[in-house]
Amino acid sequence: MSAIKIKNISKEYGTKNKKVHALDNITKEFQYGKFYLITGHSGSGKTTLLKIMGLVDNETKGEIFIKDKDVAKLSVKEKAEIRNKEIGFIFQEFYLDKYLTALENVTIPMLINKKYKDYSEIKKRSTDLLKQVGLESRIKHFPKELSGGEQERVAIARALANNPDIILADEPTGNLDIANEEYVFEYLKKLSEEGKCIIMVSHSKDALKYADEVIELKEGKLL
Amino acid sequence: MIIPRIKIVLKKFFRNKLNYIICLLIAFCFSFSIMISSLTYSAKEYYENDIFNFVSYRIFSISNPQNKESLIKTLNNMPEIESVFDSYGYMSPWELPSFYNYFSDTKTPSIWLLGIGGSIDANNNQKINLTNKLEMVCPSMYIPYTQNGVPIKDKEIDLTSYVGKTLTIKYIDSNNPKEYEVKLVGLYDNDKIGKNYDMCYMNYQALEKINKEVLNLPKTNIYYELKNIIYEESVTNKLQNIGYYPDPVIFLNRMPAIDSLNMLVYISYGIFGVVAIIILALVYYKILKDKENNMLNKLLGYSNKNSLFNYVIDALLLFIFSIILLFVFVFLLLKIFKVIIPKYYTSFKNIPLLISYSSLIKTICLIFILSLLLNIIIFIFGQKREKHNV
Numbered sequence: 001m002s003a004i005k006i007k008n009i010s011k012e013y014g015t016k017n018k019k020v021h022a023l024d025n026i027t028k029e030f031q032y033g034k035f036y037l038i039t040g041h042s043g044s045g046k047t048t049l050l051k052i053m054g055l056v057d058n059e060t061k062g063e064i065f066i067k068d069k070d071v072a073k074l075s076v077k078e079k080a081e082i083r084n085k086e087i088g089f090i091f092q093e094f095y096l097d098k099y100l101t102a103l104e105n106v107t108i109p110m111l112i113n114k115k116y117k118d119y120s121e122i123k124k125r126s127t128d129l130l131k132q133v134g135l136e137s138r139i140k141h142f143p144k145e146l147s148g149g150e151q152e153r154v155a156i157a158r159a160l161a162n163n164p165d166i167i168l169a170d171e172p173t174g175n176l177d178i179a180n181e182e183y184v185f186e187y188l189k190k191l192s193e194e195g196k197c198i199i200m201v202s203h204s205k206d207a208l209k210y211a212d213e214v215i216e217l218k219e220g221k222l223l
Numbered sequence: 224m225i226i227p228r229i230k231i232v233l234k235k236f237f238r239n240k241l242n243y244i245i246c247l248l249i250a251f252c253f254s255f256s257i258m259i260s261s262l263t264y265s266a267k268e269y270y271e272n273d274i275f276n277f278v279s280y281r282i283f284s285i286s287n288p289q290n291k292e293s294l295i296k297t298l299n300n301m302p303e304i305e306s307v308f309d310s311y312g313y314m315s316p317w318e319l320p321s322f323y324n325y326f327s328d329t330k331t332p333s334i335w336l337l338g339i340g341g342s343i344d345a346n347n348n349q350k351i352n353l354t355n356k357l358e359m360v361c362p363s364m365y366i367p368y369t370q371n372g373v374p375i376k377d378k379e380i381d382l383t384s385y386v387g388k389t390l391t392i393k394y395i396d397s398n399n400p401k402e403y404e405v406k407l408v409g410l411y412d413n414d415k416i417g418k419n420y421d422m423c424y425m426n427y428q429a430l431e432k433i434n435k436e437v438l439n440l441p442k443t444n445i446y447y448e449l450k451n452i453i454y455e456e457s458v459t460n461k462l463q464n465i466g467y468y469p470d471p472v473i474f475l476n477r478m479p480a481i482d483s484l485n486m487l488v489y490i491s492y493g494i495f496g497v498v499a500i501i502i503l504a505l506v507y508y509k510i511l512k513d514k515e516n517n518m519l520n521k522l523l524g525y526s527n528k529n530s531l532f533n534y535v536i537d538a539l540l541l542f543i544f545s546i547i548l549l550f551v552f553v554f555l556l557l558k559i560f561k562v563i564i565p566k567y568y569t570s571f572k573n574i575p576l577l578i579s580y581s582s583l584i585k586t587i588c589l590i591f592i593l594s595l596l597l598n599i600i601i602f603i604f605g606q607k608r609e610k611h612n613v
C-alpha cells in the first residue's frame with residue numbers, strides 16, 4: 001500500500017483569459033518509510049502540489065489516492081477527518097495560534113479526534129511531543145515568547161499530534177539558522193525511519209543529504 | 224471532548240483584546256439607548272399614572288347644558304365617573320384676612336376654591352375624603368400673587384403650620400362680604416401640577432352652599448370627576464354622541480418632559496451611529512485576523528461543523544460578556560443620570576428614574592442576535608476566502 005498516489009494531476013489557476021498552469025499532468029507514488037524532497041524554482045508548483053495532496057485544495061484534473069482510497073469519492077467531512085488523522089502539516093505560512101500556549105496549540109488536532117476520551121490523555125501526549133522536540137521548558141509559552149526555531153518545533157509537535165502516517169512540510173526551515181535547520185531535518189528523517197511518509201519542500205542544499213528521493217518540479221512538470 | 228474545546232475557545236476569547244473592545248462598545252452604546260428609553264418611559268409613567276390622575280385633571284365641566292336633569296342622570300349612571308356636581312366653584316377668589324399685611328403691602332392674599340366630589344391625593348400619599356363640612360386642602364407651596372400669569376416665587380406662604388386649624392375666607396367682589404371659617408385638613412403637592420399655586424379644594428356640596436349664600440346665581444355648569452384619567456376619552460366620546468361637549472377644568476401641556484428629551488434622543492442616535500461604524504470596522508479587522516485562524520483549523524482537520532461550534536461558543540461569550548458590561552454601564556449611567564438630569568432638565572425634578580425593563584429585554588435579545596450574526600459572518604467569510612488562499 002502506498003501512502004499517496006497521484007495520477008495525471010493538473011492544476012490551473014485563474015480565469016479563462018489569465019490562466020496559470022501551476023501543475024501539469026503529474027503522476028507519482030509516495031511510499032511509507034521514505035523521505036521525499038521536492039525542489040524547484042519559485043513558482044514551479046511545489047506548494048500547490050502539497051496542498052492538493054493534503055486535500056486543502058482541489059485539483060483541476062487527475063486522481064488522488066490516500067492509503068489507496070480514492071479521494072474523489074470522499075465527502076467533505078471524510079476529507080476533514082483524513083486531514084486530521086492521516087496527515088500532519090508543517091506549513092511555513094500557517095503559524096501557531098497566537099492566543100494559545102505551545103501546549104494548547106499542540107492539543108488542537110486531538111480535541112476533535114474521537115480516539116481520545118480524556119483531556120488528561122491529550123495533555124500528556126502534547127507534553128510528550130513537546131518534550132520530544134526539546135521544548136519541555138517552553139510548554140506554557142505563547143508563540144510570541146518563542147524563537148522562530150522553537151515555533152517551528154511546536155508546529156512539528158502539532159503535526160504529529162494524532163500520530164499521522166504522512167507528513168507534508170512546506171519549507172519548514174525557511175526562517176531558521178543552520179543549527180535549527182539541521183535539527184528539523186534530522187527529526188523528520190527519524191520519523192521516516194520509523195515508517196512515516198515524509199514529503200518536504202525545501203530550497204536548502206543540506207536537505208539533499210537527508211532525502212531518499214528528490215523530486216524536481218519545473219513549471220508544473222516533473223523532471 | 225466538548226468541555227476542553229469550549230475551554231480553548233474561552234481562553235482565546237479572553238486573550239484577545241479586540242473582543243474586550245467590541246464588548247465594551249456594544250455595552251456602551253446599548254446602555255446609553257436603554258437609559259434614554261428609560262427616561263422617556265419614566266416620564267410617561269409619571270404623567271400617565273401620577274400627574275394626570277391628580278384630582279384637578281380628572282374634573283371636566285359642561286357649560287349651559289340644555290337638559291340639566293337628564294345630563295346629571297346620565298353622568299351618574301356612568302361607571303367611570305366618581306362624582307357629579309352642579310357647582311359655582313372656580314368663580315372669583317376668596318380673600319384670606321388672616322394673612323392681611325403678610326407681605327407688608329396693601330393687597331390681601333387670596334385663594335380660588337374648587338368643589339370636588341371624591342377624594343384628593345394629598346401629601347405623604349394621603350387620600351383625603353372631603354366631607355360636606357367646611358374643609359379644604361390647599362397647596363403646600365401657596366403663592367397668592369402672580370406677575371403676567373407666573374407666580375412670584377418669593378411671595379410664598381408656608382401653610383404647614385396651619386394644617387388642622389381654621390382659616391377665615393372672605394368673598395371679595397360682593398356687597399355682602401361674608402366670612403367663613405374653613406378647616407385646613409391637608410396640603411397637596413402643587414409641584415406635581417405646576418401652575419396651581421393658589422387653588423384650594425373643597426367638597427362641592429359645601430362650596431355650593433356658601434356660594435349660594437354669597438351670590439345666589441343660577442347654576443350654569445355641571446362638573447364631573449372621573450375615577451381615573453384613563454377614562455377621559457371614552458367618557459368624552461359618550462357625551463359627544465349625545466350632544467354634550469365637556470372641557471377639562473385644568474389643561475396641562477402634555478408631557479413637556481418628554482419633549483425636552485428629544486435632544487438627548489438625537490445624541491443617543493449619534494453615539495449609536497458612530498459606535499456602530501467603529502464596531503463594523505473592528506469586526507472587519509477581526510474577520511481579517513480570523514481568516515488565518517480559519518484556514519489553520521481547516522488544515523488541522525476541523526470540519527465545518529467543528530468550526531461552527533467554535534464560532535457559536537465565541538458568539539455566546541461575546542453575548543454574555545457584553546451583557547455583563549451592559550449591566551455595569553446601566554448601573555453607572557443610572558447613578559450619573561440621577562445627578563445630571565434634574566440639573567439640566569428641571570421638568571424631571573420630581574420624576575423617579577425607572578429602568579424600562581421592556582427596552583432592557585429587547586436590547587438583550589438584540590445583542591444576542593448581533594453576536595450570533597457577527598460570528599456567522601466571520602465563519603462564512605472565512606469559508607469563502609479559503610478557496611483562494613489555502
Ligand SMILES: Nc1ncnc2c1ncn2[C@@H]1O[C@H](COP(=O)(O)OP(=O)(O)OP(=O)(O)O)[C@@H](O)[C@H]1O
Nearest residue numbers: 013014020022041042043044045046047048049611
Ligand atoms: N491562489 C492562486 N491563484 C492564482 N495563482 C496561484 C495561486 N497560488 C499559486 N498560484 C500560481 O501557481 C504557480 C505555482 O505556485 P506555488 O505556490 O505552487 O509555487 P512554489 O513552487 O511553491 O513557489 P515558492 O518556491 O516561491 O514557494 C505560481 O505561478 C503562482 O503564481
Ligand SMILES: [Mg+2]
Nearest residue numbers: 046047048170
Ligand atoms: Mg511555495
